[in-house]
Amino acid sequence: MLLVRMNFLQLLSRKPERLEMVFRLRYCKKQFPYMCLATSACLYSKKKKANGYEQVDQEKYNSLVYSVTSYKASAQTPETILEEDGLLCGQPLKHAPPNEAETNAPKNWVPLINPNKRAPLLDSDSSLPMKIALQKTKIPSVTRILQQTIPPQQAFYLERWKQKMILELGKDGFAEYTKNLFIQGELFHAALESMFLPEDLATKEQGEDAAISGYLTSVQHVLKDISEVKVLESAVQHETLQYLGLVDCVAKYRGQLCVIDWKTSEKLKPSLKNTFDNPLQVAAYVGAINHDANYDFQVSCGLIVVAYKNGCPAHPHFMDPDLCSQYWNKWLLRLEEYMDRN
Numbered sequence: 126m127l128l129v130r131m132n133f134l135q136l137l138s139r140k141p142e143r144l145e146m147v148f149r150l151r152y153c154k155k156q157f158p159y160m161c162l163a164t165s166a167c168l169y170s171k172k173k174k175a176n177g178y179e180q181v182d183q184e185k186y187n188s189l190v191y192s193v194t195s196y197k198a199s200a201q202t203p204e205t206i207l208e209e210d211g212l213l214c215g216q217p218l219k220h221a222p223p224n225e226a227e228t229n230a231p232k233n234w235v236p237l238i239n240p241n242k243r244a245p246l247l248d249s250d251s252s253l254p255m256k257i258a259l260q261k262t263k264i265p266s267v268t269r270i271l272q273q274t275i276p277p278q279q280a281f282y283l284e285r286w287k288q289k290m291i292l293e294l295g296k297d298g299f300a301e302y303t304k305n306l307f308i309q310g311e312l313f314h315a316a317l318e319s320m321f322l323p324e325d326l327a328t329k330e331q332g333e334d335a336a337i338s339g340y341l342t343s344v345q346h347v348l349k350d351i352s353e354v355k356v357l358e359s360a361v362q363h364e365t366l367q368y369l370g371l372v373d374c375v376a377k378y379r380g381q382l383c384v385i386d387w388k389t390s391e392k393l394k395p396s397l398k399n400t401f402d403n404p405l406q407v408a409a410y411v412g413a414i415n416h417d418a419n420y421d422f423q424v425s426c427g428l429i430v431v432a433y434k435n436g437c438p439a440h441p442h443f444m445d446p447d448l449c450s451q452y453w454n455k456w457l458l459r460l461e462e463y464m465d466r467n
Contacts, residue, residue, distance in 0.1 A: 231457035235365055237408070237450055238423055239415040254321060257419060259360040259371050267370035267409045270463045271402045279401060310389050313340045313432065314358065314373060317387060321354045321374070340389055342436040350441075351385070353377045355422065361413040366460060372410050375424060378443065383428040384410045394431045397442045403429050405459060407444060408452035425449060 275283075291299045316337055334341075356375035362368070374385040386407050394400055407427035415423045427444035444452070 229458065231454060232461060233366075234454075234457065235412070235416075237412050237415065237453045238425060242415065242421075242423055244422060252323065254354045254357040254375075255359050255420070256357050257359045257361075259369070262369070264362065264367055264369050265463065265467075267368060267406055267413075270368060270409075270460055271405060273466070274459045274462045275402070306389070309336055309340070309434075313337045313389055314387060316341055317344075317374070318357050320348070321357055321376075339434045339436040340432040343432040343434075343439040344387075344430060347430050347439055347441050350379045351376050353382075355382075356414075356420070361410060361417050361420070363409075363413040363416045364418065365416055366412075366457075368409070368413070368460065370406075370410050370413060372414065375414065378426075378428050378441070381426045381443075382422070382424050383426040383443075384414065384424050385428045385430065386410075388429060388431045389434065390431050391434050393433070393437075393440070395440055397429070397444075400429055400431065400442065404442075404444060404448075404452045405456045408449050409456045409460075411449055412453055412456070 287299070290302065294302055316334075354374065354376040356372055358374075359372050361370055361372050372384060373387050376383065376385060378385065384407050386403060388394075388400065388403060397404060404427070407429060411424050411427055414420050425446040427449050429442040429444070430439050431442070432439045
């Protein structure tokens, strides 16, 4: 058999074109089917991709799914927007680097307590709280400084809340809404002032009580702990740092002399962090009183009372001397930022 094959090859070698034709017909004809089989086998051998959602803990995200699917457009506040973003995206600042403003020390540091102010030997027996009118001046106010140095994240949420309210109420409706909030706040402060003044000096507009009855009901349990009112709606000015403000009240809360700031809200604010820049405002007022020659006493504590329109019990947020000192340093940084810009 081998001899026959050799003879066959010798014959073909004499005519190379025939040898080439044999190889082309024999091997090219069968090459493509084999390649197709190999490719087909490769395609059908791939495993089906697993669905990643099948391994997700469904029970863990039940509340998230419910909050998204059951959401209805309604009036939102900055607090509810923060809660919504935290639920959907997590806390954005959880792993962020610390804020530079919180780690830096103020360049022009001034102590919260004035070491040069001497307390009177005898306490004043006057039953009338101090009340100094706020004069128009070029000195910036605490409110203006805080508004012009608001952190970008806080400004973003406030602006987004404003746009959502305008979308729901319209521009005119939103303007009326904010106007009513301002009027209610003024009436609420006036009513509290009347409570702390002697009856012959108190002024009360009976026709307006209905608009603020819920707020007054809300603070009743806090009023029981307030005594020895020294200041009511009085102007204060820091003589060294050159800023001013209008203090709501200075009185003793559970035996501690405090700068008291009354706030109204339609949203519950059970913790101090829910009050945004209010602790900085209180710390600024504490420092201003301590460095204002019109006041012969010093304060080291603060109190933020958040009253609610629906009458539910107000949240009193007490700021002890250590907490006031922490917010005082933050206030000094915001004040420096304002001065640098202006």
